[in-house]
Amino acid sequence: MRKYLVRRVLQALxxxxxxxxxxxxxxxxxxxxxxxxxxxxxxxxxxAIQIRREQMNLDKxxxxxxxxxxxxxxxxxxxxxxxxxRPIVEHLKERIPITLLIMGIPMLIAVLVSIPLGxxxxxxxxxxxxxxxxxxAFLGISIPNFWFxxxxxxxxxxxxxxxxxxxxxxxxxxxxxxxRAKYLIMPTIVLATGxxxxxxxxxxxxxxxxxxxxxxxxxxxxxxxxRLVIYKHALKNAMIPVVTILALxxxxxxxxxxxxxxxxxLPGMGRxxxxxxxxxxxxxxxxxxxxxxxxxxAFNLIADILYGxxxxxxxxx
Amino acid sequence: xxxxxxxxxxNVGYEQTVEIESFLKIVIRRFKKNRLAMLGxxxxxxxxLVAVFAPFIATHDPNATNTIMRLxxxxxxxxxxxxxxxxxxxxxxxxxxxxxxxxxxxxVGIAVTIGTLIGSVxxxxxxxxxxxxxxxxxxxxxIPTLFLVITIVAMFGGNIWYTMLAIxxxxxxxxARLVRGSFLSLKEQEFAEACRxxxxxxxxIMFRHLLPNAMAPIIVAATxxxxxxxxxxxxxxxxxxxVQPPTPTWGNILREGYQYIKYAWWYGTxxxxxIFITMMAFNMLGDGLRDALDPRLKE
Numbered sequence: 367m368r369k370y371l372v373r374r375v376l377q378a379l380x381x382x383x384x385x386x387x388x389x390x391x392x393x394x395x396x397x398x399x400x401x402x403x404x405x406x407x408x409x410x411x412x413x414a415i416q417i418r419r420e421q422m423n424l425d426k427x428x429x430x431x432x433x434x435x436x437x438x439x440x441x442x443x444x445x446x447x448x449x450x451x452r453p454i455v456e457h458l459k460e461r462i463p464i465t466l467l468i469m470g471i472p473m474l475i476a477v478l479v480s481i482p483l484g485x486x487x488x489x490x491x492x493x494x495x496x497x498x499x500x501x502x503a504f505l506g507i508s509i510p511n512f513w514f515x516x517x518x519x520x521x522x523x524x525x526x527x528x529x530x531x532x533x534x535x536x537x538x539x540x541x542x543x544x545x546r547a548k549y550l551i552m553p554t555i556v557l558a559t560g561x562x563x564x565x566x567x568x569x570x571x572x573x574x575x576x577x578x579x580x581x582x583x584x585x586x587x588x589x590x591x592x593r594l595v596i597y598k599h600a601l602k603n604a605m606i607p608v609v610t611i612l613a614l615x616x617x618x619x620x621x622x623x624x625x626x627x628x629x630x631x632l633p634g635m636g637r638x639x640x641x642x643x644x645x646x647x648x649x650x651x652x653x654x655x656x657x658x659x660x661x662x663x664a665f666n667l668i669a670d671i672l673y674g675x676x677x678x679x680x681x682x683x
Numbered sequence: 684x685x686x687x688x689x690x691x692x693x694n695v696g697y698e699q700t701v702e703i704e705s706f707l708k709i710v711i712r713r714f715k716k717n718r719l720a721m722l723g724x725x726x727x728x729x730x731x732l733v734a735v736f737a738p739f740i741a742t743h744d745p746n747a748t749n750t751i752m753r754l755x756x757x758x759x760x761x762x763x764x765x766x767x768x769x770x771x772x773x774x775x776x777x778x779x780x781x782x783x784x785x786x787x788x789x790x791v792g793i794a795v796t797i798g799t800l801i802g803s804v805x806x807x808x809x810x811x812x813x814x815x816x817x818x819x820x821x822x823x824x825x826i827p828t829l830f831l832v833i834t835i836v837a838m839f840g841g842n843i844w845y846t847m848l849a850i851x852x853x854x855x856x857x858x859a860r861l862v863r864g865s866f867l868s869l870k871e872q873e874f875a876e877a878c879r880x881x882x883x884x885x886x887x888i889m890f891r892h893l894l895p896n897a898m899a900p901i902i903v904a905a906t907x908x909x910x911x912x913x914x915x916x917x918x919x920x921x922x923x924x925x926v927q928p929p930t931p932t933w934g935n936i937l938r939e940g941y942q943y944i945k946y947a948w949w950y951g952t953x954x955x956x957x958i959f960i961t962m963m964a965f966n967m968l969g970d971g972l973r974d975a976l977d978p979r980l981k982e
């Protein structure tokens with residue numbers, strides 16, 4: 367098991383290197399100049415601009431710039447933000463936990479709700495409950511998350527006044543879970559809906575496939591109660607493809623978090639990234655692409671390890 | 684002579700053609716039975732008609748400002764109300780459909796072309812070629828699409844062409860994997876071997892013989908892909924990165940509407956509903972096509 371883990375981490379390294387290479391060249395080959403915004407309309411001397419350019423390493427060839435960036439990364443140094451001169455790592459330390467929270471809670475809720483819902487849907491195929499679940503799934507997959515957020519905000523913040531519209535905490539109030547929860551309810555509903563909608567469909571179809579198999583029939587023939595057949599015998603096998611889907615849903619969830627953070631003005635990675643691309647803050651954009659990709663790669667790794675628990679046929683050696 | 688016999692006698696020695704034609708008929712019949720899928724198809728056709736005939740459907744010039752008519756609620760004159768400059772929201776939403784629907788179609792066209800090329804070469808040749816191409820696919824799959832797309836569009840510029848390109852260039856990985864998977868099993872089958880035996884070129888085998896047999900999942904992926912491409916485009920416009928105002932897009936009308944959320948509920952609501960309906964239609968269509976094209980589901 368440990369050997370397998372080490373090998374998988376080592377396999378992920380070239381992928382991560384590839385990600386940084388592609389991101390770096392896209393950003394640096396683009397026309398335009400991160401200094402253009404500072405220079406515009408000001409009377410900065412060309413010499414001063416040249417010095418600034420050298421400080422930012424923008425005067426060097428792109429491969430050299432990449433090498434400098436990678437050398438920094440190995441030491442855990444993402445460079446300085448072009449916007450405010452603060453080390454990127456400090457930004458990341460503030461932003462990553464918030465984004466993980468915004469993604470994590472909805473994911474947990476989605477898993478907890480969609481598994482029983484998918485099972486009901488599958489075991490009572492074509493019943494009213496199943497049809498309701500199918501309609502809900504279509505609606506949930508199709509509703510654009512940013513618009514859903516705006517609609518919720520309009521109803522619950524502006525019209526009813528029950529929930530705060532934007533931000534993460536009441537200004538001036540001490541930190542409390544109740545306060546934080548009030549701000550997270552709407553973003554969580556938005557992200558959980560989309561996640562649940564797609565998960566329910568996968569759980570349903572996976573379950574439908576499993577309950578038609580011989581071993582399930584055998585279990586029933588032995589006189590095992592229906593409850594045990596479904597929740598013990600069938601569910602475990604039905605979960606295997608669902609874990610894969612969860613891992614595949616990660617990029618979408620990250621994108622959803624980005625949009626949700628922007629709608630609700632939450633100070634996470636997504637909001638930071640959007641500001642960074644507007645300002646051509648190269649180090650920040652690089653850090654954002656790298657960190658978000660690492661999240662996906664890490665999640666795939668976790669999914670692979672989970673297989674081991676769900677499917678003993680897979681041997682790690 | 685029946686239809687089937689005719690085509691058989693026309694194509695003596697080309698059994699494949701007959702097979703495809705009859706399969707197509709089965710698919711169409713199955714599809715017609717699926718009411719949700721038919722609804723999706725009708726709505727998609729309707730949306731494209733709206734986009735094409737936008738000048739005839741719009742009641743006002745989408746860019747004509749009218750300071751007296753600022754932020755007026757929906758009325759008989761302005762079905763969806765008016766915006767911050769007194770422009771007619773209905774007409775702007777009608778014109779906005781052109782951007783979203785064309786970006787969806789072109790971006791998916793680019794993605795399917797790249798994905799099919801990479802997937803078929805990878806699956807057909809195998810070995811080192813496969814390994815290199817699939818690792819590249821893994822890399823592209825690990826970068827969250829929206830993060831990459833906003834970076835590309837922000838760096839290269841926000842016009843409709845870069846938006847299409849950025850979404851297309853990041854959206855091909857799923858198709859590549861699908862096509863590779865089909866090719867791996869198809870190339871081992873007898874008909875592929877027969878092609879090789881009579882000396883057909885690799886190119887001919889791949890694109891004339893194997894690809895038609897791998898089309899079904901590609902069509903489904905493409906249809907569902909249009910929905911996600913449209914979501915990405917509207918997200919970009921919403922963030923202020925895609926096609927720039929004053930050209931109306933559903934995303935940028937929604938962005939403006941968000942700023943006036945306290946005074947004008949209609950401003951952001953109607954473009955949002957337009958996106959919602961479009962996504963819904965493509966998802967229902969794609970889902971119906973999946974069921975209709977699935978060879979495992981026999982009547």
